[in-house]
Amino acid sequence: xxxxxxxxxxxxxPVKRLVDGLPACAGIGLRAQHHAAxxxxxxxxxxxxxxxxxxxxxxxxxxHWLLQAREHYPVALHGVGLSLGSTDPLDxxxxxxxRRLIVRVxxxxxxxxxxxxxxxxxxxNDLLPLPYTREALAHLVDRVDQVQELLGRRIxxxxxxxxxxxxxxxxxxxxxxxxLSRASGCGILLDVNNIYVNAHNHGFDADAYLAALPREAVxxxxxxxxxxxxxxxxxxxxxxxxxxxxxxxxxLYAQAIARFGAQPTLLEWDADIPALExxxxxxxxxxxxxxxxxxxxx
Amino acid sequence: xxxxxxxxRLPPLRELQRRFxxxxxxxxxxxxxxxxxxxxxxxxxxxxxxxxxxxxxxxxALALIYPVAERLVGTEYFASLADDYxxxxxxxxxxxxxxxxxxxxxxxxxxxxxxxxxLADVAALEWAIEDARRAAxxxxxxxxxxxxxxxxxxxxxxxxxxxxxRLSHSPFPIRRIWLAxxxxxxxxxxxxxxxxxxxxxxxxxxxxxxxxxxxxxxxAFAAAxxxxxxxxxxxxxALAIDAAFDLGATLxxxxxxxxxx
Numbered sequence: 312x313x314x315x316x317x318x319x320x321x322x323x324x325p326v327k328r329l330v331d332g333l334p335a336c337a338g339i340g341l342r343a344q345h346h347a348a349x350x351x352x353x354x355x356x357x358x359x360x361x362x363x364x365x366x367x368x369x370x371x372x373x374x375h376w377l378l379q380a381r382e383h384y385p386v387a388l389h390g391v392g393l394s395l396g397s398t399d400p401l402d403x404x405x406x407x408x409x410r411r412l413i414v415r416v417x418x419x420x421x422x423x424x425x426x427x428x429x430x431x432x433x434x435x436n437d438l439l440p441l442p443y444t445r446e447a448l449a450h451l452v453d454r455v456d457q458v459q460e461l462l463g464r465r466i467x468x469x470x471x472x473x474x475x476x477x478x479x480x481x482x483x484x485x486x487x488x489x490x491l492s493r494a495s496g497c498g499i500l501l502d503v504n505n506i507y508v509n510a511h512n513h514g515f516d517a518d519a520y521l522a523a524l525p526r527e528a529v530x531x532x533x534x535x536x537x538x539x540x541x542x543x544x545x546x547x548x549x550x551x552x553x554x555x556x557x558x559x560x561x562x563l564y565a566q567a568i569a570r571f572g573a574q575p576t577l578l579e580w581d582a583d584i585p586a587l588e589x590x591x592x593x594x595x596x597x598x599x600x601x602x603x604x605x606x607x608x609x
Numbered sequence: 610x611x612x613x614x615x616x617x618r619l620p621p622l623r624e625l626q627r628r629f630x631x632x633x634x635x636x637x638x639x640x641x642x643x644x645x646x647x648x649x650x651x652x653x654x655x656x657x658x659x660x661x662x663x664x665x666x667x668x669x670a671l672a673l674i675y676p677v678a679e680r681l682v683g684t685e686y687f688a689s690l691a692d693d694y695x696x697x698x699x700x701x702x703x704x705x706x707x708x709x710x711x712x713x714x715x716x717x718x719x720x721x722x723x724x725x726x727x728l729a730d731v732a733a734l735e736w737a738i739e740d741a742r743r744a745a746x747x748x749x750x751x752x753x754x755x756x757x758x759x760x761x762x763x764x765x766x767x768x769x770x771x772x773x774x775r776l777s778h779s780p781f782p783i784r785r786i787w788l789a790x791x792x793x794x795x796x797x798x799x800x801x802x803x804x805x806x807x808x809x810x811x812x813x814x815x816x817x818x819x820x821x822x823x824x825x826x827x828x829a830f831a832a833a834x835x836x837x838x839x840x841x842x843x844x845x846x847a848l849a850i851d852a853a854f855d856l857g858a859t860l861x862x863x864x865x866x867x868x869x870x
Contacts, residue, residue: 347816364704368743369772375746375815392703398623405703430626434700435633435663436670436708447622475655476646479621513648542658543650549658 333358333385333419333531333575337594337601340579341386345587346376350383354591358385358419360577364392366416367408377416387420387531387577388413389500394434395454395468396427396441406461413462420531420575422467422500423458425451425488442477443487448494455495467530468492469500472508472537472550484509485523498530501571503564504556504579508537508548517563521570529571534564534597535579553582555593564597565604573601632656633663667695667708674709674739677790678716678732682725690719706743709736727802730779731786734809734820737775741813744772749867764841768834773813774868776832780806784820812866821866826851827859831868 338358341349349359359380366374366388380386393405413421426438441447459466470488482490492499501524510517536554540547556564556578568574578593619627625644632639633656645652668691672679679687698711713736717729749771758766770776777783782804789798808828812819823831826847833843847854863869 364706367704367706369745372742372773372813372815378746392705394703398620398626402703408704427626428703430623430630432701433630433634434703435630435659436666436700436703436705437659437662439629439633439659442622442625444621446620450622474658475652476648477625478643478646479625543654545649547650547658 333387335573335575337576337578337597338384338387339590339594340577340581341377341380342581342584343373344584345590346373346380348587350376350379352587353383354587356384356591356594358387358575360387360389360579361416363388363390363409363412363421366412374412374415381416385419386416387422387575388416388418389469390421390423391438392428392434392436393423393458394426394428395423395458396425396439396447396451397429398427398450399429399432401454401457403461406458410462413464420467420498421462421464422469422531424469424471425491426471438471440471440473440475440477441487443480443482443484445481448482448487448490451491452494455491455497459495459497465496465498467498467500469502469533470505470509471502472505472512472548474512474547474549476513483515483520483523485520489524489528492525492528499524499528500531500533501529501567501574502533502535503567504533504535504537504560505550507560507563508550511546511548518566521563521567524571526571529567529574532564532567532571532574532576533579534560534576551582552579556596561596561600565600565607568601568604569608573605576601629656633659636660664692664695666705667691667700670705670708671712674706675712675732675735677735677787678728680790681728681731681786690716693719706739709739712736727779727781727783727786730777730781730783734777734779734783734787734811737777737811738813738818741773741775741811744813747772747870750864750869752861752864764839764844766840767837768840769870770831770835771812771868771870774866775811775813776809776828776835777811778806778808778828783807784809784822787820810863810866810868812868814867819866821862821868823859823862824851826854827862830854830856830859831863834863834869 334357336357338360339356341359341361361377366377390409424438427441428435428437428439468491488499491497506517506520534556535552536556538549538551540549576597578590578597580590628640628644639653639656645655668688671691694712694715700708713729713732716732720726720728781802782800784807785800788794789800808823808825810821810823810831829850830843830847833846844856
């Protein structure tokens with residue numbers, strides 16, 4: 312990891328730039344159902360992502376498979392349970408577990424979410440949205456600083472799907488995310504499906520979101536399928552990770568690639584997980600869409 | 610000079626998180642005003658999506674750890690048990706593994722002495738497996754380790770149970786119940802609850818879970834080793850339970866299972 316701090320414009324926090332990386336092609340999630348098959352068949356995907364918490368503990372069963380898979384693929388460790396945006400103290404035990412796993416697995420990238428999931432010690436074990444305010448931004452910058460300090464490396468922070476907005480918010484999500492990256496040096500894990508879901512749910516322009524993010528901050532992309540629900544007479548998109556990526560999200564992905572260049576891209580599928588071949592085919596489609604987008608941009 | 614005591618105001622983000630969580634965890638407490646933009650949909654309906662995610666998340670986390678218990682009572686009833694459990698046992702960690710820790714104790718309270726009393730023991734077996742899954746990646750002790758010890762010194766030897774080994778016992782036939790409810794077990798089998806209890810040693814390996822049936826004396830022997838007793842003391846304990854306890858055979862069985870360290 313290269314770590315340099317550059318002075319920002321007068322009156323702002325210094326801009327940090329930290330660099331690391333995965334191959335800029337598609338990968339799939341390593342999930343328990345496919346542990347053995349991935350190791351035995353070594354499907355043609357560029358890299359694997361593992362949910363960090365599934366490998367916590369000293370980890371005999373699942374870690375055995377992850378370490379075997381790690382022999383053949385670069386790995387990203389994606390955290391889902393840190394409750395980064397909570398105003399409770401950071402869970403240092405959770406971070407210690409994560410650090411131990413990072414030392415064992417030597418991932419190419421680590422990531423967490425722009426969210427919170429606990430208050431006063433009680434967890435919903437879900438990714439809850441934040442208000443986009445200066446106060447929340449300062450809090451997140453401080454928390455990301457602490458995490459990067461403790462883990463000794465850069466983290467990517469992922470935008471999430473949300474189903475509400477807070478009255479207090481006084482800046483758009485994309486400004487918040489861009490500022491967080493600029494002030495903390497964290498990278499952005501750009502979830503293109505979540506942008507699409509939020510653009511629908513909150514009525515903004517997904518193109519404006521992409522245009523507002525600094526090119527160099529994006530270090531990985533997530534793609535997933537979502538579900539459509541009726542709520543109070545309106546359509547709400549719910550991020551379920553339970554199906555194929557839809558046509559509109561493929562199109563938005565092509566736009567993201569045109570703007571940010573080729574990116575490590577994860578096909579997320581966490582519920583109703585299909586056969587390994589289906590996941591691999593979806594990843595190959597991502598490589599194809601990205602290739603076409605790059606050719607069109609050139 | 611004494612200062613006037615004033616109620617300290619919470620920072621807005623902390624206050625927001627408390628108010629939002631109150632509505633999420635207790636849906637009747639969703640704030641009506643000043644927190645969430647309605648934007649065409651009632652705030653309570655919006656928060657309801659998160660309450661539903663929370664409910665569903667706990668159901669799924671428990672079903673993943675307790676698939677046999679779920680199969681025994683059916684998906685629907687298991688979900689309602691998960692909902693009751695969720696309201697009694699708050700999640701205090703970001704790692705979903707811990708969400709399931711108190712479920713066997715919850716089932717024990719729910720079904721004490723009734724026709725479903727066995728369910729808590731099946732769940733305790735499943736928790737032991739889940740817990741052992743997270744144990745350290747270390748080699749088991751090989752019988753060769755005894756090669757350099759003269760037999761007359763065996764009684765003073767200390768062993769540990771392998772981190773991925775667990776003990777679980779029940780007055781119900783939990784091993785047969787567990788085996789009959791594995792996805793690969795296709796035949797429908799009737800297990801009589803009064804068929805006798807089980808004294809089990811569980812050993813989780815990367816691609817296999819071994820459930821070895823011990824007898825009461827063998828179980829007491831393994832438990833005593835696990836608690837730090839020397840071989841001789843553990844054997845005496847086992848012999849006090851069953852005068853016919855076969856030390857050599859039991860020790861061999863533990864070595865074959867990779868249960869020692």
